[in-house]
Amino acid sequence: MxxxxxxxxxxxxxxxxxxxxxxxxxxAFVSGTLVFTDTFGSAYKNKSAKSFDHVSxxxxxxxxxxxxxTKRPPxxxxxxxxxxxxxxxxxxxxxxxxxxxxxxxxxxxxxxxWGTTGANFFPGKDGKxxxxxxxxxxxxxxxxxxxLDSRTADRTGYKVGDTVRYxxxxxxxxxxxxxxxxxxxxxxxAGGSLVVFDNDTAxxxxxxxxxxxxxxxVKAAAGTSEGALKAAVEKIxxxxxxxxxxxxxxxxxxxxIEQNTSSMSQVLLIFAGIALFVGIFIIANTFTMLVAQRTxxxxxxxxxxxxxxxxxxxxxxxxxLVGLVAAVAGFALGIGVAVGLEALMNxxxxxxxxxxxxxxxxxxxxxxxIGVVVTMLAAWLPGRRxxxxxxxxxxxxxxxxxxxxxxxxxxxIGSLIVALGVVMMFMKDNYVKSGGAGVILVGVIVLTPLxxxxxxxxxxxxxxxxxxxxxxxxxxxxxxxxxxxxTASALMIGLTLITAMTVVAVSMGNAINKMATDSLKxxxxxxxxxxxxLTPKVHDTLAKLPEVEASSALRTASGKADGxxxxxxxxxxxxxxxxxxxxxxxxxxAGLHGRATVxxxxxxDNQGIKTGDTVPVKFDQxxxxxxxxxxGVYQQNEMINGLFTxxxxxxxxxxxxxxxxxxxxxxxxxxxxxxxxxxxxxxxxPAIKIQDKDDxxxxxxxxxxxxxxxxxxxxxxxxxxxxxxxxNTLAMSVFERKHEIGMLRAIGLDRAKIKQMVRLESVVISLxxxxxxxxxGLFLGWIAGDSIADTVQTYTMQVPVGRIVVFLAIAAVVGxxxxxxxxxxxxxxxxxxxxxxx
Numbered sequence: 106m107x108x109x110x111x112x113x114x115x116x117x118x119x120x121x122x123x124x125x126x127x128x129x130x131x132x133a134f135v136s137g138t139l140v141f142t143d144t145f146g147s148a149y150k151n152k153s154a155k156s157f158d159h160v161s162x163x164x165x166x167x168x169x170x171x172x173x174x175t176k177r178p179p180x181x182x183x184x185x186x187x188x189x190x191x192x193x194x195x196x197x198x199x200x201x202x203x204x205x206x207x208x209x210x211x212x213x214x215x216x217x218x219w220g221t222t223g224a225n226f227f228p229g230k231d232g233k234x235x236x237x238x239x240x241x242x243x244x245x246x247x248x249x250x251x252x253l254d255s256r257t258a259d260r261t262g263y264k265v266g267d268t269v270r271y272x273x274x275x276x277x278x279x280x281x282x283x284x285x286x287x288x289x290x291x292x293x294x295a296g297g298s299l300v301v302f303d304n305d306t307a308x309x310x311x312x313x314x315x316x317x318x319x320x321x322x323v324k325a326a327a328g329t330s331e332g333a334l335k336a337a338v339e340k341i342x343x344x345x346x347x348x349x350x351x352x353x354x355x356x357x358x359x360x361x362i363e364q365n366t367s368s369m370s371q372v373l374l375i376f377a378g379i380a381l382f383v384g385i386f387i388i389a390n391t392f393t394m395l396v397a398q399r400t401x402x403x404x405x406x407x408x409x410x411x412x413x414x415x416x417x418x419x420x421x422x423x424x425x426l427v428g429l430v431a432a433v434a435g436f437a438l439g440i441g442v443a444v445g446l447e448a449l450m451n452x453x454x455x456x457x458x459x460x461x462x463x464x465x466x467x468x469x470x471x472x473x474x475i476g477v478v479v480t481m482l483a484a485w486l487p488g489r490r491x492x493x494x495x496x497x498x499x500x501x502x503x504x505x506x507x508x509x510x511x512x513x514x515x516x517x518i519g520s521l522i523v524a525l526g527v528v529m530m531f532m533k534d535n536y537v538k539s540g541g542a543g544v545i546l547v548g549v550i551v552l553t554p555l556x557x558x559x560x561x562x563x564x565x566x567x568x569x570x571x572x573x574x575x576x577x578x579x580x581x582x583x584x585x586x587x588x589x590x591x592t593a594s595a596l597m598i599g600l601t602l603i604t605a606m607t608v609v610a611v612s613m614g615n616a617i618n619k620m621a622t623d624s625l626k627x628x629x630x631x632x633x634x635x636x637x638x639l640t641p642k643v644h645d646t647l648a649k650l651p652e653v654e655a656s657s658a659l660r661t662a663s664g665k666a667d668g669x670x671x672x673x674x675x676x677x678x679x680x681x682x683x684x685x686x687x688x689x690x691x692x693x694x695a696g697l698h699g700r701a702t703v704x705x706x707x708x709x710d711n712q713g714i715k716t717g718d719t720v721p722v723k724f725d726q727x728x729x730x731x732x733x734x735x736x737g738v739y740q741q742n743e744m745i746n747g748l749f750t751x752x753x754x755x756x757x758x759x760x761x762x763x764x765x766x767x768x769x770x771x772x773x774x775x776x777x778x779x780x781x782x783x784x785x786x787x788x789x790x791p792a793i794k795i796q797d798k799d800d801x802x803x804x805x806x807x808x809x810x811x812x813x814x815x816x817x818x819x820x821x822x823x824x825x826x827x828x829x830x831x832x833n834t835l836a837m838s839v840f841e842r843k844h845e846i847g848m849l850r851a852i853g854l855d856r857a858k859i860k861q862m863v864r865l866e867s868v869v870i871s872l873x874x875x876x877x878x879x880x881x882g883l884f885l886g887w888i889a890g891d892s893i894a895d896t897v898q899t900y901t902m903q904v905p906v907g908r909i910v911v912f913l914a915i916a917a918v919v920g921x922x923x924x925x926x927x928x929x930x931x932x933x934x935x936x937x938x939x940x941x942x943x
Contacts, residue, residue: 131381132435136472137442138373159235160351161325179317193329199318203311206792225307242284252284257298272792388483413492420488432476519551553590578865593874595827604882618802627768638763655680658764672747675755692716692737705741724758835927850936863928868920875916
């Protein structure tokens with residue numbers, strides 16, 4: 106049976122090519138993803154490990170770094186001096202870091218996507234800092250100096266001696282570049298930028314309370330273990346501080362890298378799985394037709410003693426050989442995919458760390474296993490179906506045709522699956538509803554043979570103008586419903602996902618736009634580019650502009666209102682009503698003065714609070730409680746929610762007074778002149794964003810569209826595999842119908858008409874899959890939107906008619922292109938030889 110299978114594979118090389126390509130593309134995506142993430146993770150680990158060379162024990166405050174300074178004990182110069190004197194300590198350095206916006210030569214923010222960081226230069230006894238290896242110039246020595254990492258210097262063109270502009274909390278500062286350095290800092294390796302100040306300037310500019318450090322790193326002297334040094338360090342630790350060894354920090358860093366690369370890998374593998382799933386339809390189609398064309402041969406094998414199991418095994422061996430070839434080719438292509446992904450991300454500014462290509466044994470095994478198993482699974486059903494054909498019945502016909510009983514069973518099963526999905530759709534739980542949508546999708550795939558007949562019948566009037574070729578194309582499309590269904594299903598799955606995601610993305614963009622339009626009266630919102638807080642000086646500067654009619658800083662603290670966590674935002678009570686449009690269910694902003702507040706409806710409902718009640722509000726920063734009278738309850742949304750109160754009620758409870766955002770109302774509304782006045786007042790600061798309502802909507806919409814375009818690119822592989830499926834089906838169908846095509850040529854149908862017939866058949870099948878995909882995509886988009894609408898009040902489903910028309914047009918183009926080779930092959934058949942063929 107193995108020799109027979111091998112002979113069949115070699116005899117049908119051309120017909121199996123599309124199957125090999127489909128499996129190869131899916132395996133290439135899987136293996137490429139695994140190789141890329143392994144390579145990236147290994148290089149990142151190796152690079153990051155070097156940054157711990159100077160750390161034997163690290164002293165850090167306990168808790169989250171985002172907590173206020175009062176919650177985190179200061180690591181002072183005194184503690185640093187004690188650590189330096191410990192027995193077994195060779196050296197100790199203090200480390201600080203924080204957001205630092207650097208402007209390039211065009212005045213734009215450097216590292217807008219990855220962010221820029223500022224840190225301190227801490228010289229040791231030799232005058233060097235082990236974290237930085239200076240390749241040009243020298244370390245900064247005063248507040249007028251900075252140093253830049255070499256990658257940032259290359260990107261911006263800055264050199265030693267240049268003057269640069271930067272900002273850490275709002276106001277623009279200038280400094281001279283005194284040095285360029287290389288570093289193993291993880292954020293720089295990942296594509297960020299690093300600005301280094303002298304020690305005192307860094308602590309002042311980055312807002313370190315009492316000139317303290319974020320971390321103190323102690324290096325062990327020769328002969329002292331990390332454990333012994335840690336024991337000595339623990340004796341001098343202040344309350345609420347902790348010590349960790351360099352080895353444990355490195356292990357934690359490795360775990361974080363693995364977690365990040367794993368998340369990236371999972372996203373890519375999902376799309377590889379979709380491509381493989383689509384490929385299953387192609388494989389099943391190919392083997393179904395190959396088996397049908399060898400019906401007499403298989404029947405003869407049965408007649409001379411081969412069992413059903415042996416016939417099935419023969420088909421599976423063929424699938425194994427095809428899958429193995431495809432897996433090996435896919436793995437080789439996957440290595441190229443990994444290299445391409447790295448180049449693509451570097452071109453996009455990611456600046457991935459350098460390192461050798463990592464090809465793990467598990468990756469090789471996974472690629473081979475996936476290729477072989479997917480192919481064999483897809484070929485099992487055609488092989489089993491072939492083995493069930495009685496030898497005598499098979500010898501009476503050239504090709505086995507699908508039985509009516511088989512289609513009835515399939516349609517019954519599909520109907521039951523759809524019915525189960527519909528029942529699940531009526532459940533209240535959103536997860537069950539989502540599951541029901543998935544079940545309905547599976548049911549529709551099973552029912553595609555049944556659905557193909559009415560659709561293609563409906564397309565009859567469109568084919569009528571093409572005359573005989575249109576009629577033949579329609580009849581050929583429904584001749585084998587299973588084949589038509591599996592070919593169309595491959596295209597349907599890709600378009601279902603694309604349509605669903607497009608509907609959700611467009612609807613979400615409109616919801617955000619409506620939210621901004623309905624909620625804000627302000628002309629401009631001012632904030633830091635990386636959402637860091639602003640210094641109050643920014644509001645003081647802008648409030649004095651003659652062009653500003655009303656303004657308010659949003660000064661936010663965290664805490665509890667009547668025991669429920671919420672944001673507590675201080676606002677200018679006199680101006681706030683001119684800047685926002687709150688949808689009050691009770692009360693208003695009229696009473697927002699003194700010890701008063703307005704709260705969102707969700708908080709009010711959860712805690713049973715009504716307008717007129719007095720609620721205790723406890724601030725996390727100082728654990729103090731104030732009692733505020735509720736003068737209004739409003740309907741919240743994603744942009745405006747929480748508790749609002751006059752700024753004077755919030756400021757005393759903040760350890761550091763900062764503003765999250767500013768709202769501005771201009772006397773003449775939005776205009777280039779008004780925006781230019783704000784920009785100039787802030788010193789052309791690249792770190793500060795000035796946005797009108799359209800900018801806010803476009804920012805969110807831009808992020809959604811960028812994600813959508815990435816998903817389009819990833820799903821393009823599934824569409825490509827589907828195209829291969831259409832080509833494969835038509836090519837096999839043409840081969841199967843050689844006798845018929847020869848007869849058509851003999852009675853007068855010329856080559857152009859033969860080509861037209863095959864093209865129309867391809868377009869009909871492609872549009873059938875596209876219409877099903879778009880319909881299911883709209884359905885899934887509606888289900889997803891129903892869940893989103895529960896949390897985003899302004900969400901309503903929007904049908905992007907223009908894009909859907911484009912999707913259908915692309916499907917028609919796919920049909921035309923997919924038919925080029927099969928149509929050409931059909932037209933080139935010799936009529937006499939074709940008539941004689943069986």
